[in-house]
Amino acid sequence: MENLDIATLANLLQEAAVKEILPRFRNLEEGDVRMKTEAIDLVTEGDEAAERLIGARIAEIMPDALFIGEEAVASDPALLDKIQGADLAVIVDPIDGTFNFAAGLPLFGVMLSVVSKGETVAGIIYDPIGNDWVIAEKGSGAWSVRPDGMQTQLEVVPGVPLEQMVGIANTSYVALEERRQLLARLADVRLFTSYRCAAHEYRTFVGGHFHFLMYRKLMPWDHLAGVLIAQEAGAHAARLDGSPYLPHHTDGGLLVACDQDAWDELAEKVFNG
Numbered sequence: 332m333e334n335l336d337i338a339t340l341a342n343l344l345q346e347a348a349v350k351e352i353l354p355r356f357r358n359l360e361e362g363d364v365r366m367k368t369e370a371i372d373l374v375t376e377g378d379e380a381a382e383r384l385i386g387a388r389i390a391e392i393m394p395d396a397l398f399i400g401e402e403a404v405a406s407d408p409a410l411l412d413k414i415q416g417a418d419l420a421v422i423v424d425p426i427d428g429t430f431n432f433a434a435g436l437p438l439f440g441v442m443l444s445v446v447s448k449g450e451t452v453a454g455i456i457y458d459p460i461g462n463d464w465v466i467a468e469k470g471s472g473a474w475s476v477r478p479d480g481m482q483t484q485l486e487v488v489p490g491v492p493l494e495q496m497v498g499i500a501n502t503s504y505v506a507l508e509e510r511r512q513l514l515a516r517l518a519d520v521r522l523f524t525s526y527r528c529a530a531h532e533y534r535t536f537v538g539g540h541f542h543f544l545m546y547r548k549l550m551p552w553d554h555l556a557g558v559l560i561a562q563e564a565g566a567h568a569a570r571l572d573g574s575p576y577l578p579h580h581t582d583g584g585l586l587v588a589c590d591q592d593a594w595d596e597l598a599e600k601v602f603n604g
Contacts, residue, residue, distance in 0.1 A: 335445060336392070340421075341455050341464050341476065343388050344441040348459035351380040352426060356459075357435045364433045367405060373429045378402055381425035381441065389421050396421045396445075401552045414551060415579040420446040422578075424552035428528030440530025444555035446578045454556030456530045465534050465560055473537055473564035485564045487589040488539040493596055496520045498543035499532045500602075505547055516601045533557030536587065537564040543597055544587040549580050561587050567594045571602055 355363070355377040363376040382400040389398050397413055397420040404410045414420055421443065426432050428439030437460045445453040452469045465485065467473040473485040500523040502510050517523050520543075526532050535541055537560055544561075546554065555578055558568045570576050571584035586602055588594035 335453055335468065337453055337455065337466060337468055339392060340443055340445070340453070341457065341466060343385060343392075344443060344455060344457040344464075345459075345462070346388070347381040347384045347425065348441055348457065351384055352377045352432075352441070352459055355380075356432065356437075359433060373433050374402060374405070375426070375429060375433055377432065378426045378429055382423060385423050385425060385443070389423075393419070393421060395419055399423070399551070400425060401550070411551070411579075411581065414446060415449060417446065418448060420578075422446060422551050422555055424530075427530040427553065428526070430527050438526055438528050438531055440528065440534070442530050442552060442556045444551070444559065444578075446551075446555065449578060451555045451559045451578055454559040456534055456556055456560065458530070458534065465537060467556075467560040467563040469559065469563070471563070473560045475538070485537045485560075486539065487537060487561070487565045488542060490588075490590045490593045491542060493519055493600060494521060496542040496593070496597070497522045498541045498545070499523065499525055499536070500543075500545045501525050501547065503548075513602070519601060529553045529557055533560060536566070537561055542589050542593055544585075545597075545602055546585045549576070549582060549585055551578055551581075554585060558585070558587065565590070567591045569594065571598065573598070 365374050367374055379402050382402045386398050397417040399410050399422045401424050424442040426439050427442050432439040441457040443455045444451050454467050456465045462478050464476040475483045536544055566587050568587040576585055
């Protein structure tokens with residue numbers, strides 16, 4: 332996409348963290364944390380303040396873009412329906428890993444993706460604690476960017492046999508009986524876990540430390556940036572039925588693997604068993 336200033340967008344996420352997120356980390360007061368749909372689905376004053384700041388800045392630097400933030404959608408779910416028809420959209424998760432943030436765990440991130448005519452063209456995941464980014468523009472590779480500007484190209488880890496695979500399997504949104512069966516099949520991999528933070532799960536994957544990521548709930552702010560970054564690092568990503576994952580999708584599950592062969596084996600033996 333021409334005229335996309337990804338460095339400005341990356342710095343914007345840092346600004347939001349410095350001004351609105353980090354001052355509240357391990358410093359939330361009574362009333363600063365609220366439950367949304369259940370006890371593990373939270374929003375904090377940090378989420379809302381960071382989203383307001385990012386939204387205001389996006390309006391200045393990309394005035395023609397549709398801005399979609401996780402907390403705005405919580406108030407107006409119809410915003411999600413506008414992604415598919417938008418010429419240009421900026422989609423933000425102001426604090427991914429809110430449960431961890433509220434618990435004082437330093438495992439949260441800020442995620443931003445740019446969607447142009449139904450295609451994700453840029454993704455940024457910022458780690459406020461480490462003060463660094465992973466970034467991708469479509470067709471330009473995936474990069475780790477340090478605060479001093481040093482960039483390192485990212486590549487996913489090579490494939491291994493199923494019994495040696497390590498990865499993320501988020502089973503929270505799987506129905507109980509199906510979850511029991513899925514957990515039994517997951518015994519065939521070496522290790523699976525969940526960080527309750529897609530930002531760091533994607534960062535760990537493109538850093539070469541995981542072989543797969545699996546999710547059932549597909550909110551665009553959780554996955555668009557990470558999937559693009561993963562694909563630019565060499566990964567294969569698709570919904571569980573093998574169809575492409577697109578920005579307007581909110582169901583169908585998602586499997587990201589280090590290569591096509593690993594994806595096929597995981598889909599057949601574990602996640603679609």
